[in-house]
Amino acid sequence: MLKRLGHSVREFKKYAWISPVLVAIETFIETFIPYLMSKMIDNGIIPGNLGYIEKLGGFMLIGTFVSLAGGAGASWYSSKASAGFAKNLRHDLYHHIQDFSFEDVDHFSTSSIVVRLTTDIMNIQQAFQMLIRAAARAPLMLIFSITMAFTVDSEMAMVFVVSVPLMAIGLTIIIAIGRPLFRKVYQRYDWLNRVVRENLRGIRVVKTYNRAETEDKKAANASARIYEVFSKAERILQLNSPIMQFVMYGTLLFLAWFGAKRIVAGSMQTGQLVSLIAYAMSVLMSLNILSNVFNQMTISLASAQRIDEVLTYKSTLTNPKEPVTTVKNGAIEFDHVNFAYADDHVNRLTDINLHIKPGETIGIIGETGSGKSTLVQLIPRLYDVNQGTVRVGNCDVRDYDIRTLRDNVSMVLQQNVLFSGSIADNLRWGDEHATNAQLIKAAKLAQADDFIQSLPDGYDTYIEQGGSNVSGGQKQRLTIARALLKKPKILILDDSTSAVDTHTDSLIQEAFHDELPDMTKLIIAQRISSVQGADRIVVLNDGKIEAVGTHDELMESDPVYQDIYNSQIKGGESHAKN
Ligand SMILES: Nc1ncnc2c1ncn2[C@@H]1O[C@H](COP(=O)(O)OP(=O)(O)OP(=O)(O)O)[C@@H](O)[C@H]1O
Numbered sequence: 001m002l003k004r005l006g007h008s009v010r011e012f013k014k015y016a017w018i019s020p021v022l023v024a025i026e027t028f029i030e031t032f033i034p035y036l037m038s039k040m041i042d043n044g045i046i047p048g049n050l051g052y053i054e055k056l057g058g059f060m061l062i063g064t065f066v067s068l069a070g071g072a073g074a075s076w077y078s079s080k081a082s083a084g085f086a087k088n089l090r091h092d093l094y095h096h097i098q099d100f101s102f103e104d105v106d107h108f109s110t111s112s113i114v115v116r117l118t119t120d121i122m123n124i125q126q127a128f129q130m131l132i133r134a135a136a137r138a139p140l141m142l143i144f145s146i147t148m149a150f151t152v153d154s155e156m157a158m159v160f161v162v163s164v165p166l167m168a169i170g171l172t173i174i175i176a177i178g179r180p181l182f183r184k185v186y187q188r189y190d191w192l193n194r195v196v197r198e199n200l201r202g203i204r205v206v207k208t209y210n211r212a213e214t215e216d217k218k219a220a221n222a223s224a225r226i227y228e229v230f231s232k233a234e235r236i237l238q239l240n241s242p243i244m245q246f247v248m249y250g251t252l253l254f255l256a257w258f259g260a261k262r263i264v265a266g267s268m269q270t271g272q273l274v275s276l277i278a279y280a281m282s283v284l285m286s287l288n289i290l291s292n293v294f295n296q297m298t299i300s301l302a303s304a305q306r307i308d309e310v311l312t313y314k315s316t317l318t319n320p321k322e323p324v325t326t327v328k329n330g331a332i333e334f335d336h337v338n339f340a341y342a343d344d345h346v347n348r349l350t351d352i353n354l355h356i357k358p359g360e361t362i363g364i365i366g367e368t369g370s371g372k373s374t375l376v377q378l379i380p381r382l383y384d385v386n387q388g389t390v391r392v393g394n395c396d397v398r399d400y401d402i403r404t405l406r407d408n409v410s411m412v413l414q415q416n417v418l419f420s421g422s423i424a425d426n427l428r429w430g431d432e433h434a435t436n437a438q439l440i441k442a443a444k445l446a447q448a449d450d451f452i453q454s455l456p457d458g459y460d461t462y463i464e465q466g467g468s469n470v471s472g473g474q475k476q477r478l479t480i481a482r483a484l485l486k487k488p489k490i491l492i493l494d495d496s497t498s499a500v501d502t503h504t505d506s507l508i509q510e511a512f513h514d515e516l517p518d519m520t521k522l523i524i525a526q527r528i529s530s531v532q533g534a535d536r537i538v539v540l541n542d543g544k545i546e547a548v549g550t551h552d553e554l555m556e557s558d559p560v561y562q563d564i565y566n567s568q569i570k571g572g573e574s575h576a577k578n
Contacts, residue, residue: 363531430485
């Protein structure tokens with residue numbers, strides 16, 4: 001896992017290497033200074049040798065400056081390397097997610113992906129910085145200090161043989177208990193993120209239904225659940241501090257007690273004891289740094305696992321080895337298709353057989369939940385069939401290069417999304433090289449040109465995030481124009497004119513009929529009037545094809561279609577009476 005994540009360091013590798021080298025220089029000099037100090041005390045200060053003090057003092061001063069410069073350089077390079085690593089990792093993760101199918105996104109949930117891209121990556125960035133700076137410094141400091149302590153007095157230095165493993169055992173136990181708790185913390189972050197996103201997205205609905213209080217409680221509850229596990233995890237991690245202090249003061253006490261006795265007995269010099277105590281402090285400081293590093297690593301390992309899960313997740317949609325890169329025509333064929341959503345296990349489409357000729361206009365109608373959207377989502381491979389085959393241009397959709405297929409199948413989804421930017425920018429999502437004349441032509445077909453021209457800035461009008469400054473019907477017409485700009489062989493409108501008035505809706509149908517005769521058009525609608533003029537209408541009922549025919553044929557033969565028609569006529573009449 002770590003190796004896989006490590007690939008994202010890439011061009012920042014050199015900084016990641018320079019930092020520990022500088023740390024090594026800094027630490028080596030730092031641990032050598034107490035040794036020089038002991039020499040200064042024993043051979044300079046006690047015998048009163050001023051020349052010796054000056055010489056050693058000079059060395060110590062230069063050493064201190066070099067050590068400081070090493071430390072500053074290490075900080076600079078480690079920040080650069082860790083920020084670069086996070087940038088690359090975020091990019092790699094984002095890039096990988098772009099290939100996800102709807103099913104893959106359902107698998108992780110959008111909120112969990114957002115937390116992984118933000119909080120989890122930030123944790124890893126901090127851990128990485130620590131790894132190449134503090135984590136390099138602590139073991140070096142530990143090794144240098146213990147070696148120097150043994151050089152000064154090997155008998156007294158034996159105290160480290162007891163204190164260091166004691167501390168290591170304590171840390172290992174703490175990490176083993178803390179790590180699973182942090183994993184739980186991040187799962188709860190996912191939940192909080194979901195609650196907040198849902199609330200912000202649906203803020204208008206929340207306000208209309210006066211649900212602010214309930215939503216507030218939901219968010220507070222999600223926060224409380226994080227607090228509960230987080231504080232438990234932190235409490236466990238904080239245990240390392242008392243363990244560390246116990247070991248530290250025990251070691252110092254030992255050195256002071258036995259050191260003093262040996263000085264009195266004449267088997268040790270004062271400078272040696274001073275340097276031994278300085279080394280003991282260094283050893284314990286390095287253990288303290290190590291424990292902080294372990295704390296951060298414990299938190300970050302949970303994050304690293306969550307990121308790795310996404311990076312190693314094999315999308316359920318993959319390109320074939322030798323993909324077909326041209327779509328011959330807009331013919332569509334459903335051949336004994338069965339489909340169930342993952343984790344659902346109920347067939348939402350059952351034994352679908354349907355042949356659509358290139359250029360045909362097909363209306364799809366059926367009760368809510370009958371499987372209309374599910375059916376059309378199989379054409380551009382937003383989901384893959386469980387059984388049977390979907391063919392486009394006489395070729396199995398799974399044999400196409402996914403980009404080719406999606407360039408040729410344009411779909412206006414039920415939930416239209418516009419992005420912040422001008423109207424022209426939004427339309428150019430369909431074709432980034434489209435000329436102004438092409439934008440206008442597509443907008444005219446979608447009956448959007450009139451209202452765009454009436455805006456003060458026309459095609460340069462700025463669309464707010466999510467398209468909140470245009471009406472529902474205007475938004476739908478813009479998304480239709482955007483889809484047309486792709487010049488697809490197949491155009492799918494999934495309930496995309498529901499907010500458009502019936503007159504404009506019929507103008508759109510007419511324009512499609514007259515101007516786009518070669519494009520296969522699939523129109524899902526709730527209103528019979530939106531599909532009445534189609535070459536054929538497919539009636540879906542509970543995931544099965546109930547009937548296929550023209551409006552007149554279905555009015556004669558299909559009771560479900562007749563029911564829908566009658567309910568709309570009656571609904572229309574009662575509406576009219578009101
Ligand atoms: N992502 C999903 N995961 C699980 N089940 C789903 C998912 N999307 C839809 N379903 C279920 O599949 C069935 C068919 O849904 P679908 O959206 O295709 O119906 P529809 O005919 O388009 O409905 P509507 O007219 O309300 O849009 C429904 O029972 C729905 O609950």
